Amino acid sequence: MTDTVLSVRSLQVEFASRRGTLRAIDGVSFDIAKGEVLGVVGESGAGKSVTGLAVIGLIDPPGRIAGGEIHLAGTRIDNLPPEEMRRVRGKRIGMIFQDPLTSLNPLYKIGDQIVETIRTHLNLSELAARRRAIDLLAEVGIPAPEKRIDGYPHEFSGGMRQRVVIALAICAEPELIIADEPTTALDVSVQAQIISLIKRLGRDHGTAVMLVTHDMGVIAEASDRVAVMYAGRVAEIGPVQAVVKNPLHPYAKGLMGAIPTLAGEDKRLVQIPGSMPRLSAIPRGCSFNPRCAFAFDRCRVERPEPLAQGAQSVACHLYDNAPAESAA
Amino acid sequence: MLAFTLRRAIQAIGVMIAVGIISFSMFRFAGDPVNQMVSMDTSGAERAAIRQSLGLDDPVIVQFGRYVANAAQFKFGISYQFRLPVTNLLMERMPATLELAICATIFAMLGGILMGVYSALRRDTLLAHAFQAISLIGISLPTFLIGILLIYLFSVTLGWLPSFGRGDVVHIGWWTTGLLTLSGLKALIMPSITLGLFQMTLIMRLVRAEMLEVMRTDYIRFARARGLTTRAIHFGHALRNTLVPVITVAGLQFGSVIAFAIITETVFQWPGMGLLFVQAVQNVDIPIMAAYLMMVSLIFVTINLVVDILYTIVDPRLRSTVSRAH
Structure with missing residues (x-):
């Protein structure tokens, strides 16, 4: 693909702890194309947010990127010096965090915060930056932006604050937006608005979006492709329709089965037995094997590598027929 | 409002x-x-x-x-020992105490904020650890001991600074100031340090703890994700949020600086209200004691009021909750 914006290859993130090094991300690879929305789902602790933070270079010690490469529009960014990486943040990658109530500095007018960010990255005068800030607020759907620009964060509702956060994330026209659970803290009715806003911005500006969430509804609604993460690895990745309708990985199947639907209400929800392993106790072989109904001997010994299955890619031995045939 | x-x-x-x-x-x-x-x-x-x-x-x-x-009406009767109106006596002594208290507070604020910010941002450096050690000394050593040690070092041994008194003062209306003469300024140094050291270490520890707390908040993380410079994040965003509680504490401490001045004034024979009060206690001069009590309370209450109002200026959230609540 020539218009790949973000390319992550075999990313590893480690956290040094008292009980040894914990590997939070272990060999994650994916691409996001221009204008594409990649949804990243998984349980809490699966490594979704850490992946996002690794891309934008905000993994704080004791954590560190231990291996792999991250490329942004062809340039490698995971090994940039701190000052150059700072210039990438906000300018080429915008980030939206989970809680809009705490993402904005309560002591500064929102306009000041936007102007500050614009002037950090673009060579604009105070006045031009302010005009741009008003345009941005209008674009993210804040009514009467020329008046609201002088408001303080506490004068905005949660949904409106998330719009301000989005305006801040896109104020320097980034090539990539990382949205880390952007709707989790919001009312359901507001969630849909924010999702369609992010989708529209991605489409209008050709921005690639990495949408991290544990809400399958948000993924189905917003993303083009979806990556299912489990215990620091990508279990399955593919076009959203295919993964939702026809999940291949047993974990993805379990995840889709656990979504309540308004239609088939008589259907029992399927639970995935057990819980995700702690980072200090990831099982040998496939990390999902203790909870997997289809696990066989090989799953307990050998780690499955991603296999292409049509448009999807799945890391599961069930789909690896070659060694079985050769053994026969 | x-x-x-x-x-x-x-x-x-x-x-x-x-x-x-x-x-x-x-x-x-x-x-x-x-x-x-x-x-x-x-x-x-x-x-x-x-x-x-x-x-x-x-x-x-x-x-x-x-x-x-x-x-x-600020009439507190006649002093038993001086046979003069107490108000006149206090007014005469007040400039000395206020100048000392203000200098001590400025010293405490500047030193405390600078050291606090430094030891929060460069947590593991040698200097940060040294600041922590100094702050322990400042908090645990009694004021009079610090004063006496300073006098011993700078007046007795080195002979650089005067050991007592206010130096030459200049009269501006009823106010007397030692800030305009060299000997007045020199006389102010040691008492200010003695009086301000405890406050300085208190402010330093507070700033350090608050700053570390603020650096962990979401809006600082978001500010970093926006690619702001380290300088803007530390001094634009983190420091201002740190200062909200610091203003309260420093403001309230100003009252106790004036009250603690009794000890410092005694050590340095500083001709302020505190020294007057100590003499009054020795001579059971009740009008002065009573007036001093009223005066210090008035200062405390006034500062409290000012701090409350200042608070709403620094933190816009309080401004609207205040007006909404009434």
């Missing part, structure tokens, strides 16, 4: 009346004031006449009413 200020002012008046009761009762529990004024051979009739003229025969409540009414 106005209603808020008004409500706080009414509360302040309530506090002052309570302090007035305590201050008034000092007269009644510290013996018969007439005995303090007259000599041994004064006759009973003369004593009764004095008692009558001072209104000491009136019911307590009437006397208290009169006391409060006088205090509200």
Whole structure:
């Protein structure tokens, strides 16, 4: 693909702890194309947010990127010096965090915060930056932006604050937006608005979006492709329709089965037995094997590598027929 | 905003009346004031006449009413030892104490904020650890000891700074200042450090703890994700949020700086209100003690009020909750 914006290859993130090094991300690879929305789902602790933070270079010690490469529009960014990486943040990658109530500095007018960010990255005068800030607020759907620009964060509702956060994330026209659970803290009715806003911005500006969430509804609604993460690895990745309708990985199947639907209400929800392993106790072989109904001997010994299955890619031995045939 | 200020002012008046009761009762529990004024051979009739003229025969409540009414006009009676109005004595001494307290506070704020910010941002450096150690000394050493050690080092051994007094002062109206003469400034250095050291270490520890707390918040993480410079994040965003509680503490501490000045003024023979008070205690000069108590309370209450109002200026969230609540 020539218009790949973000390319992550075999990313590893480690956290040094008292009980040894914990590997939070272990060999994650994916691409996001221009204008594409990649949804990243998984349980809490699966490594979704850490992946996002690794891309934008905000993994704080004791954590560190231990291996792999991250490329942004062809340039490698995971090994940039701190000052150059700072210039990438906000300018080429915008980030939206989970809680809009705490993402904005309560002591500064929102306009000041936007102007500050614009002037950090673009060579604009105070006045031009302010005009741009008003345009941005209008674009993210804040009514009467020329008046609201002088408001303080506490004068905005949660949904409106998330719009301000989005305006801040896109104020320097980034090539990539990382949205880390952007709707989790919001009312359901507001969630849909924010999702369609992010989708529209991605489409209008050709921005690639990495949408991290544990809400399958948000993924189905917003993303083009979806990556299912489990215990620091990508279990399955593919076009959203295919993964939702026809999940291949047993974990993805379990995840889709656990979504309540308004239609088939008589259907029992399927639970995935057990819980995700702690980072200090990831099982040998496939990390999902203790909870997997289809696990066989090989799953307990050998780690499955991603296999292409049509448009999807799945890391599961069930789909690896070659060694079985050769053994026969 | 106005209603808020008004409500706080009414509360302040309530506090002052309570302090007035305590201050008034000092007269009644510290013996018969007439005995303090007259000599041994004064006759009973003369004593009764004095008692009558001072209104000491009136019911307590009437006397208290009169006391409060006088205090509200800053009339605190005549000092037993100086035979001068207490108000004049206090006013004469106040500039010295206020100058000392203000210099000590500025020293404490500057030193405390700089050291606090540094030790929060460069947590693992040698200098940060040194600051922590110094702060431990400042918090645990008693004021008079620090004063005496400073005098020993800079006055006795090195002979750089005067060991007592205020140096030459300049009169500006009723105010006297030592800030305009070299000897006045030199005399101010050691007392200010002595008085401010405890506050400085307190502010330093507070700034450090607050700054570390603020650096962990979401809006700092978001500021980093926006690609702001480290400088803008540390000094634009983190420091301002740190200063909100620091202003409160520093403001409230200003009251205790004035109150603690008693010790520093005694050590350095600083001609301020504190020294006057210590002399008053030694001579059972109740009008001065009572007036000093009222005065320090008034300063405390006023500072509290100012800090509350300042708070709303620094933190916009309080501005609207304040106006919404009334």
